[in-house]
Amino acid sequence: MPVGAASWSFTEDDFGAITKSLERFLFDSNARCALLVDRAGQLVATVGEKPKFDPTAFATLTAADFSANDQLAKLIGENDFNSLFHQGEKESMYLADIARRVILVVLFDNRTTLGLVRLKMKQTVDELSKLFEAVFKRAAGAGAPPNILAGADDEIDKLFQ
Amino acid sequence: MSMINYASREINCKIVYYGPGLGGKTTNLEHVYGKVSPDTRGKLISLATETERTLFFDFLPVDLGTIRGFKTRFHLYTVPGQVYYNASRKLILKGVDGIVFVADSQIERMEANQEAMQNLYDNMSEYGYDLTRMPFVIQYNKRDLPNAAPIRDLQAALNPGWEVGDPSRMRNAPDPYHQGEQLVEQLTSGEWVERAPYFDAVAVNGDGVFDTLKAVSKLVLKSLA
Ligand SMILES: Nc1nc2c(ncn2[C@@H]2O[C@H](COP(=O)(O)OP(=O)(O)OP(=O)(O)O)[C@@H](O)[C@H]2O)c(=O)[nH]1
Ligand SMILES: [Mg+2]
Numbered sequence: 596m597p598v599g600a601a602s603w604s605f606t607e608d609d610f611g612a613i614t615k616s617l618e619r620f621l622f623d624s625n626a627r628c629a630l631l632v633d634r635a636g637q638l639v640a641t642v643g644e645k646p647k648f649d650p651t652a653f654a655t656l657t658a659a660d661f662s663a664n665d666q667l668a669k670l671i672g673e674n675d676f677n678s679l680f681h682q683g684e685k686e687s688m689y690l691a692d693i694a695r696r697v698i699l700v701v702l703f704d705n706r707t708t709l710g711l712v713r714l715k716m717k718q719t720v721d722e723l724s725k726l727f728e729a730v731f732k733r734a735a736g737a738g739a740p741p742n743i744l745a746g747a748d749d750e751i752d753k754l755f756q
Numbered sequence: 757m758s759m760i761n762y763a764s765r766e767i768n769c770k771i772v773y774y775g776p777g778l779g780g781k782t783t784n785l786e787h788v789y790g791k792v793s794p795d796t797r798g799k800l801i802s803l804a805t806e807t808e809r810t811l812f813f814d815f816l817p818v819d820l821g822t823i824r825g826f827k828t829r830f831h832l833y834t835v836p837g838q839v840y841y842n843a844s845r846k847l848i849l850k851g852v853d854g855i856v857f858v859a860d861s862q863i864e865r866m867e868a869n870q871e872a873m874q875n876l877y878d879n880m881s882e883y884g885y886d887l888t889r890m891p892f893v894i895q896y897n898k899r900d901l902p903n904a905a906p907i908r909d910l911q912a913a914l915n916p917g918w919e920v921g922d923p924s925r926m927r928n929a930p931d932p933y934h935q936g937e938q939l940v941e942q943l944t945s946g947e948w949v950e951r952a953p954y955f956d957a958v959a960v961n962g963d964g965v966f967d968t969l970k971a972v973s974k975l976v977l978k979s980l981a
Contacts (some may be wrong), residue, residue, distance in 0.1 A: 597964025602980060604760035635757045636815075636831065637768045651798045655815045655831070659803075662847045663812075743760065743824050744767070744981040751977045754821045754828070755970045 603633075603734040610640065615720045624715035625707035630700045631693070632657045639697060646702070653700075654686040660692060661698050679687065680709065691705075691716060694724040696731055757851035758980055766827045769976050770851055771969075774876050775838035775858035776868035777809070780897040783959040784858060785816045785832055788969060791962065792818055810836040813848050820973055830973055837872065846879045853893035854976040856882075856968055857952075858959075859914055861896050861904035866913060871916055890919045891975035894954040895968045900961070907956065917941075917949030925950070933971070 605613075615628045623645045628643030630650065636658035638650055646653065663677065668676045679690040689701045689712055699720065703712055744751075759768045773781040782802070791802045797818040814834040819827055835845040857876065859869045880887045896910050920926055920940060926948045929940035931945035933953055940950045953971055957964030 602758040602760070604762060606762045610761075610763035610959060619946060627821075633757065633759060633851070635770050637759050639759075639761070649799050649818050652801050652815070655801060659812060659847070661849060665843070665845065695777070701842075723791055743826055744977065747981045748978060750823050751981060754823060754977075755974045 599644045603731060605639070605730050609730055612642050613723065614642055616719055616726070620701075620715055620719040624643070624701070624703070624712045626701045626703035627706075628711055630654065630657070630702075630703050632698045632700060634658055634662065634696060634698070657690065657698055659698055661692075678713075682709075687711065689716070691720050693720060694731070697727050699723065739745055758853050758868050758976070760826070765825055766829055767823075767977075767980070768829045768831065769853040769867065769973075769980075770831045770833065771972055771976065772848055773832065773834040773856045773858055774845075774854045774872065775837055776865060776872040777839070778862055779837055779858045779860040779865070779869075779872075780836065780957070781834035781858045781960040782814050783808055784856075784895075784897075784957075784965050785814050785834055787959060787962045788832065789816055789966045790817060791966070796820075809838060810834055811841070812836065812844050820970075823977070824977050828973075828977065830969075830976075832969075839871070845875075846882070848884060848968045849879055849885075852885070852973045853979070855887065855892045855893075857892070857914070858957075859894060859896050859910060860970065861898045861910060862901055863905045866905060866909075869910075869914055888950070891919075891972055891979055892952045893968060893972045893975070894952050895955060895957045895959075895964060897957045897959050897964075899956045899963070900958045907954075908931070911951070911954065915951050915954060916937075916953045917943075920948040920950050933967070962977075 605727045621629060622733035628646055629662055630641050631639040632654040636655040641650055664679055665675050681688045686702060686704050691699045694701055701712055758904060760773040769830055772786050773784055789797060798817040805811050816832045818830050821828055831857060833848050835848045856895055877887055894915050896907060925940060928938050931937040931939045939953060955964045956967045957968060959965055
């Protein structure tokens with residue numbers, strides 16, 4: 596049995612690839628901004644218009660929203676809902692699952708439509724799924740970036756003196 | 757599920773405060789929120805009922821300093837302690853890196869403490885996490901109340917020690933927080949046991965709140981090192 600939740604990390608190259616994919620999506624869909632959040636509620640990336648809200652709080656609530664809906668899906672006999680849509684008067688958001696590890700959140704307004712966002716999102720979800728599967732596979736085996744905390748016991752002690 | 761972000765040079769870890777209803781989990785986070793300088797913490801988010809009982813969770817992000825050029829960000833969560841919120845309580849445990857169990861010291865709450873502890877073990881093992889092998893500390897809160905049970909009784913009920921299976925760990929480990937006590941020791945029966953570090957607290961006054969947080973954070977970072 597594993598001790599607890601596995602650790603994962605991503606490099607600047609991963610970050611570059613994620614950003615590129617999301618920028619193209621925003622351009623094609625005319626959505627305002629896209630955020631990537633891991634299932635534990637940690638913000639991975641923000642692309643597009645800088646959000647005016649607190650992105651950390653937003654990320655936490657997104658993960659909670661998604662996992663609550665996962666459980667609702669199970670209660671009604673579905674495996675999961677792989678996407679969620681919240682519609683507002685001006686602003687709407689669309690959430691999609693990426694490789695069961697990460698959630699893509701897209702914010703858009705009436706400069707575009709749900710149909711276009713959904714259409715353009717398919718390709719991005721595929722791209723990002725491949726990318727994150729590779730990242731998580733790497734975290735589980737060789738090829739992971741070196742552990743920056745390895746041998747840092749003394750420094751950790753000092754931090755908490 | 758700790759996350760190391762090499763692009764923004766951050767280490768993100770998740771700590772969950774668990775325990776019986778009204779034990780003082782939310783109070784712990786409120787104290788941290790009030791004491792930490794605003795540039796090292798984010799917003800405190802509380803999803804609560806109108807009577808201030810936690811409904812889904814409280815959330816507070818805090819930065820605890822820099823190691824090797826990486827900012828250490830801890831995401832603190834509380835769960836709803838009330839028994840019937842188990843479905844949401846379990847969701848919050850997903851991806852947890854460290855646990856604080858906030859026990860209510862009042863004698864009347866002994867059974868509620870034990871039920872919450874059992875519930876924690878059960879929910880953790882449903883995720884495939886082994887509580888006895890991950891960063892875990894216990895806080896005995898409400899030490900100010902006249903009906904608080906003696907620490908010895910609380911330890912016996914909630915932290916009696918789990919069996920150590922790994923031979924390399926079968927040696928005395930002094931408790932750094934209590935002189936003369938051991939975290940790992942051999943019982944007269946010959947069995948080796950390990951206990952979680954524990955702290956006394958009066959969370960409403962802030963006593964013990966940071967000692968608890970520092971201890972669990974340190975264990976989390978060490979588990980990554
Ligand atoms: N006397 C005393 N009261 C405390 C202490 N810590 C918390 N309380 C009080 O206990 C009550 C419940 O505290 P909360 O922090 O809301 O408890 P909780 O564990 O978050 O409860 P749930 O959200 O229902 O799980 C509040 O009225 C607190 O003021 C303490 O150390 N001593
Ligand atoms: Mg609470």
